[in-house]
Amino acid sequence: MKQSRWQQATYRHPYLFALLLLAVAFTVNALLQPNLLEPTTLNSNMRVFLPLILVAVGQAIVMIGGGIDISVGSIVSVTNAILATQIGLSGDLSTAGVIMGVALLAGMGAGALNGLCVAYLRLQPIITTFATSFIYSGLALFILPNPGGGVPSRLTAFYRETIILWLPLAFYVIALILLIWAAIRRTRYGRYLYAVGGKADAAYETGVPVRAVQFSTYVISGFMAALGGIAMTLLTGSGNAQVGDPLTLSSITAAVIGGTPLSGGAGGVAGPMIGAIILGLIRNIISFANVATWWQTFVNAAIIVLALATPGIINLVRRRNR
Amino acid sequence: MPPLLAVRNVAKRYGAVQALIDASLEVDAGETLALIGANGSGKSTLSKVINGVVAPERGQLLLGGRSVHFDSPHAAKDAGISTVFQELSLVPQMTVAENIWLTREPLRRSGMIDRRTERRRTEDLLSLFAGTLRADLTPDTPVAALLPDERQIVEILKAISVNPRLLILDEATASLDSRQVQRLFELIGQWKAQGTAIIFISHRMAEIEQIADRYSVLRNGQTVGAGSMKEATANDLVTLMAPETAxxxxxxxxxxxxxxxxxxxxxxxxxxxxxxxxxxxxxxxxxxxxxxxxxxxxxxxxxxxxxxxxxxxxxxxxxxxxxxxxxxxxxxxxxxVALVPGDRAGEGLLSIRSILENLLVPSWRNYGFPLQMQRARRDASAIAARLDLKMAGLDAPVSSLSGGNAQKVVIGKWLLRNxxxxxxxxxxxxxxxxxxxxxxxxxxxxxxxxxxxxxxxxxxxxxxxxxxxxxxxxxxxxxxxxxxxxxxxxxxxxxxxxxxxxxxx
Amino acid sequence: MNRRHFALFAIALMTAALIAACGGAPTTTAPTAAPAPQPTTAPAPGGRKFTIGISNPFISSEYRTQMIQSLIEVNKEYMERGITNELVIESADTDVAGQIQQLQNLINKGVDAILVNPSDVSGLNDTLQEAINKGIIVISVDQELNTPGVYNVGIDQKEWAKISARWLAEKLGGQGNIVLIEGFPGHPANVARMEGVEEVLKEYPNIKVLGRETGKWDEATGQQVMSNFLASFPNLDGYWTQDGMAIGAMQAVMAANPSKWPVLVGEGRCQFLQLWDQRLKEDPNFETIAVANPPGVSPTGLRIAVNMLMGKQVDKSKLGGANGLSFVIPIPIIVTKDNFQEVFTTVCKDKPATYLLDGIMTDEEVQQFFVK
Structure with a gap:
């Protein structure tokens, strides 16, 4: 039962493996693409990764609480549809702010519906959020049936081109999230989150408000998905009711690579953010390694599977070794 | 002056099983009561009635002379009753400190958890068992990394950390080694001195003799005796628990x-x-x-x-x-060699499938490919006759059988293999x-x-x-x-x- | 401990091997941000060699496969002449953000021109603008973009649809009951095509449209929709449909085999010509029309890009489209009863059934778009 040092370290810092992987991916990428470290290149990469980073944070919080959220991609699409239709290409900045607030509330509302079904009606999270995802993507199509609309270029320019002290905007967003997360981890809510995901029965016996905590994770996830939707809209500058769909599975992949197990009660948000960056870097590596066209999808998937399987392989080898 | 806790004439039924028929006990502040009884006599049920996990059908609980009803473990805990559960209530992914103080974390004025205080208090608690725990067990060790005895101790510390008026130790010593048990008994002595009442449930007679002031004996859901330990020998207690039956x-x-x-x-x-x-x-x-x-x-x-x-x-x-x-x-x-498992429904039978299929599950490969169904049916019929199985037919589902006949099928399927x-x-x-x-x-x-x-x-x-x-x-x-x-x-x-x-x- | 480190090392090694095995030697073209002179081995006729990048966000369709293959072939022609380097192809199933990353990587690799088949009509605007600002020639193929500075190369979707619609109307003698099976409603190409169909039908007031439904550009869906139509309207005189769905629709008619076949419209794919041939054996008077929607517009776009890179001046008067930057490519093949035998026995002879009738303009032919 005695733990190895590696186990102890990964327990304390669940993102450790992801960080290692990031170092490898980043090194390989930088070798293939020497200008990766230039602020503009870094910025152009990070602004593409940011929507997934934000969505993965929400997903990770749900997963820590012992659930899963299949509807995050659809919530991103709804947000995108709201922004593209309500702000418009020539909208002014103050309405844009109001509409963004509305979009965030909509995301939280969608999360609240998920939370209601899972925490209070006790429905299976994976089925429930899969089902609600159709409600949300249907809503997105209703708001924006045909691709179009958009947000003013001043807004997209701010998102795309803001670099402060050599660091892209995305870094400050990430830093802010880490700061807030560090604070949450030091509150009772943070403890409850892990207790509920770890062993809900024990948490209930001890007096933790299990349902309220489960409910809250979905609201947070809806909020983060809406934030991701805003980032996505500022990246593309236009509306498309299906823009968020691929983010759902990527967010789960990112969370798992980032050391958040599907079984709940462990992990954090730093790992999933790193996981999202890794997924993006892998695409870069494939691009810059000049992988033959017909192999690109295969190699991309193979590297992801390898990244997911590595902790398992390490454990297997360790067990054999014993 | 009324006793700290009095339980009067409590009854509780689980389905067909009458777990408690008429159970009573009293415990005073500063004393240790041993609750004893043979397997299935209702000890655990009674302790669950006291700590609010189950609600009794009859009888009453008096706390300091006042009648109380607990509708959750939480309510009992608020009333100062703390239990060391047999089934552990720790979250394995969390650390020792996090588990002990869950929902009662010391907070700073900012609302943040005061981790230094939490750590210090945990260390204080751990120091109660100093010397019997391995040295590298700290407040930050995850519970998943603990051995069973260490988990049990953390469980005890969690229960005592609320400063309870009544502490229930339900088989709390089962996984502890002798040094740890001795330390626990020293601590019980201290807690008693501070006025804590303790209900001690154990199967180990030696421990009961060592620690208890008084005893209360349960047999088949009924309280059959109580008294001071000084006036009873171990054999008296055994006789109370299991009189010679005919x-x-x-x-x-x-x-x-x-x-x-x-x-x-x-x-x-x-x-x-x-x-x-x-x-x-x-x-x-x-x-x-x-x-x-x-x-x-x-x-x-x-x-x-x-x-x-x-x-x-x-x-x-x-x-x-x-x-x-x-x-x-x-x-x-x-x-x-054949093993008939105890959990009939879970391990032994496929209840929606036919009796024939259930009987033949371990033996199908003796009937070749394709299956010689006639021979299989003949053998199964022979076994059914030998077991005197009362059934509508071999093709009826096992779920249609009575409990006893279903149990026969479990054995019968192994008998087919002689x-x-x-x-x-x-x-x-x-x-x-x-x-x-x-x-x-x-x-x-x-x-x-x-x-x-x-x-x-x-x-x-x-x-x-x-x-x-x-x-x-x-x-x-x-x-x-x-x-x-x-x-x-x-x-x-x-x-x-x-x-x-x-x-x- | 050692064993564990070994496992990590092995995994890293495997990853590297995987990339190397599939990608050959890493980066033969040195990636640089600025459009600085490319490292060249031998000076090309026009000075230095050009690098052209492709961004394709959708795979697993014959159209896209044929498009990528013919791009590689046409580029080979220019490589042999020492004008271009190997193509840089970014092709994978991905979303808008993924295509933005594809484009950014192409920009980072210092390509001279980008051919993009866009997944979104406006979501790429800002990224494409950045490429243009860096002096990169951007050509959108297959899908017209209304982005300043972005050239478009493609067929005129509206005209394309009008050809078969007009054929149908005349074949019906200007009167009868028909149904329409369209692609994704709201998709720009579908919108343009259906506008064309409506314009034609306006000229024939005695043709009544009984129903209009989407077949989602999918063969199976097309078949299902047509079956429903046949069941609801047993006396259907004709129907109009387009790419991908025409094969399914005709199979539905074959399965129902009504006493009087509706006049039907086909698609420019060898598989459809096979059905046509099959039907001819039963009914020698059968006729239909198949208008090619050529994946070859992309390699044609490549030729235009190369010529622009070599410094030739675009003759703006020859361009059309919403932003006046569209190279409109003529429809390469229209199959009717007159040329059916010839096309079926020559073009489709050694091609798979999935082959799309195609046409790539030659280097000489694209000269018509440039100032002499």
Missing amino acids: GGAVERRRLSSDILATRRIVLQIDDLRTSVLRGVSMQVREGELLGIGGLKGQGQRDLLLAIFGGTPWSGRITLDGKPVHFTHPRQAMNHG PRILLLDDPTKGVDIATKAEFYRLLTRLCEEGTTVILYSSDDEELIGLSDRVIVMHDGRISSELAGASLTTANLVAASLGVASGDAP
């Missing part, structure tokens, strides 16, 4: 040791060790019915599993004079008396036909009535062996509790 439903003529000695040794075990067993040696003869007794979880199940190849073991097992080492149940089955050694894991748990009687007749007949039966049962009467010989297990070892005249209920209970036996009249 046979009951079980009727089987025991084989005398003289007759047994003439029989061939079928199974010989020398120094068998597993993660639970700590050196078990025994012999079983042809046609013998060997009972295994003792408190729950002393290694009985592991012994059966090891013989069956279901758990890794070391030592020596000799079957018909040949050493064997089964690593998979299939090998055991091929050598004529086992020479039948291992039974608490087979009559939750079975009604009529069925039990029928089941006992079946076992009797099997033994007469030369089958060797090893029976583990939590029902002491059943062991006494059926077995030629009973080995009593304690802590992974055989603590004593009862046969002939010494095979009585009182001796069995005494041996189970670790009380020296022999002076019963």
Whole structure:
């Protein structure tokens, strides 16, 4: 039962493996693409990764609480549809702010519906959020049936081109999230989150408000998905009711690579953010390694599977070794 | 002045089982009450009534003379009643400190958790058991990395951290080693001095004698005695728990040791060790019915599993004079060893499938490819007749059978393979008396036909009535062996509790 | 401990091997941000060699496969002449953000021109603008973009649809009951095509449209929709449909085999010509029309890009489209009863059934778009 040092370290810092992987991916990428470290290149990469980073944070919080959220991609699409239709290409900045607030509330509302079904009606999270995802993507199509609309270029320019002290905007967003997360981890809510995901029965016996905590994770996830939707809209500058769909599975992949197990009660948000960056870097590596066209999808998937399987392989080898 | 807690005439029923009929107890501040009773006497149910996990149907709880109702463990905790659960209430992914202070974390004025204070308080608590814990156990160690005894201690510390008025220790010493138990008893002494009341539930008579001020004995859901420990001997308590009863439903003529000695040794075990067993040696003869007794979880199940190849073991097992080492149940089955699991519904039967299919599950491969259905049906019918199975037909689903007949199917499916050694894991748990009687007749007949039966049962009467010989297990070892005249209920209970036996009249 | 480190090392090694095995030697073209002179081995006729990048966000369709294959072939022609380097192809199933990353990587690799088949009509605007600002020539193929500075190369979707619609109307003698099976409603190409169909039908007031439904550009869906139509309107005189769905629709008619077949419209794919041939054996008077929607517009776009890179001046008067930057490519093949035998026996002879009738303009032919 005695733990190895590696186990102890990964327990304390669940993102450790992801960080290692990031170092490898980043090194390989930088070798293939020497200008990766230039602020503009870094910025152009990070602004593409940011929507997934934000969505993965929400997903990770749900997963820590012992659930899963299949509807995050659809919530991103709804947000995108709201922004593209309500702000418009020539909208002014103050309405844009109001509409963004509305979009965030909509995301939280969608999360609240998920939370209601899972925490209070006790429905299976994976089925429930899969089902609600159709409600949300249907809503997105209703708001924006045909691709179009958009947000003013001043807004997209701010998102795309803001670099402060050599660091892209995305870094400050990430830093802010880490700061807030560090604070949450030091509150009772943070403890409850892990207790509920770890062993809900024990948490209930001890007096933790299990349902309220489960409910809250979905609201947070809806909020983060809406934030991701805003980032996505500022990246593309236009509306498309299906823009968020691929983010759902990527967010789960990112969370798992980032050391958040599907079984709940462990992990954090730093790992999933790193996981999202890794997924993006892998695409870069494939691009810059000049992988033959017909192999690109295969190699991309193979590297992801390898990244997911590595902790398992390490454990297997360790067990054999014993 | 009223006692701190008084329980009066409490009754509780779980489905068909009347767990408590009329239970009462009183405990004062600053004293330790031992709640004792044999297996299934209702101790755990009574403690769950007190700590709010279950609601009683009748009776009342008086706390400091005032009637109270707890609708949740939380309500009981708010009233100052804290329990060390048998089933652990710790979150494995969280650290020791996080678990102990969950929902009661010390906060700073900013609302953030004051981790330094939390850590210090945890260290203070851990220091209570200093010397009996490994040195690198800190407040930051995750519970998943702890050994069972360490988890139990954390559980105790969690319960005591609320400064309870009443502390219930339900089998809290079961996984502790002797030094840890001694430390716990020293601490109980201190807590008593501070005015805490303690209800101590244990199967270990020696511990009860050492720590308890008073006792309260439960038998079949009824409080049958209470008093001061000073005025009672261990044997008094045993007699209260298990008075000598007159046979009951079980009727089987025991084989005398003289007759047994003439029989061939079928199974010989020398120094068998597993993660639970700590050196078990025994012999079983042809046609013998060997009972295994003792408190729950002393290694009985592991012994059966090891013989069956279901758990890794070391030592020596000799079957018909040949050493064997089964690593998979299939090998055991091929050598004529069968294990009938205790959990009939969960492990033994596919309840929606037909009786025929259930009977044939272990034997399909004897019927070739494609399956020779006529032969299979013939064999199954023969077994059904031999078991006197009352059924609508072989194609009826098992779920249509009564509990006793379903239990027969579980055994019948192994009989089809003609086992020479039948291992039974608490087979009559939750079975009604009529069925039990029928089941006992079946076992009797099997033994007469030369089958060797090893029976583990939590029902002491059943062991006494059926077995030629009973080995009593304690802590992974055989603590004593009862046969002939010494095979009585009182001796069995005494041996189970670790009380020296022999002076019963 | 050692074993564990070994496992990590092995995994890293495997990853590297995987990339190397599939990608050959890493980066033969040195990636640089600025459009600085490319490292060249031998000076090309026009000075230095050009690098052209492709961004394709959708795979697993014959159209896209054929498009990528013919791009590689046409580029080979220019490589042999020492004008271009190997194509840089970014092709994978991905979303808008993924295509933005594809484009950014192409920009980072310092390509001279980008051919993009866009997944979104406006979501790429800002990224494409950045490429243009860096002096990269951007050509959108297959899908017209209304982005300043972005050239478009493609067929005129509206005209394309009008050809078969007009054929249908005349074949019906200007009167009868028909149904329409369209692609994704709201997709720009579908919108343009259906506008064309409506314009034609306006000229024939005696043709009544009984129903209009989407077949989602999918063969199976097309078949299902047509079956429903046939069941609801047994006396259907004709139907109009387009790419991908025409095969399914005709199979539905074959399965129902009504006493009087509706006049039907086909698609420019060898598989459809096979059905046509099959039908001819039963009914020698059968006729239909198949208008090619050529994946070859992309390699044609490549030729235009190369010529622009070589410094040739685009003749703006020859361009059309919403932003006046569209190269409109003529429809390469229209199959009717007159040329059916010839096309079926020559073009489709050694091609798989999935082959799309195609046409790539030659280097000489694209000269018509440039100032002489």
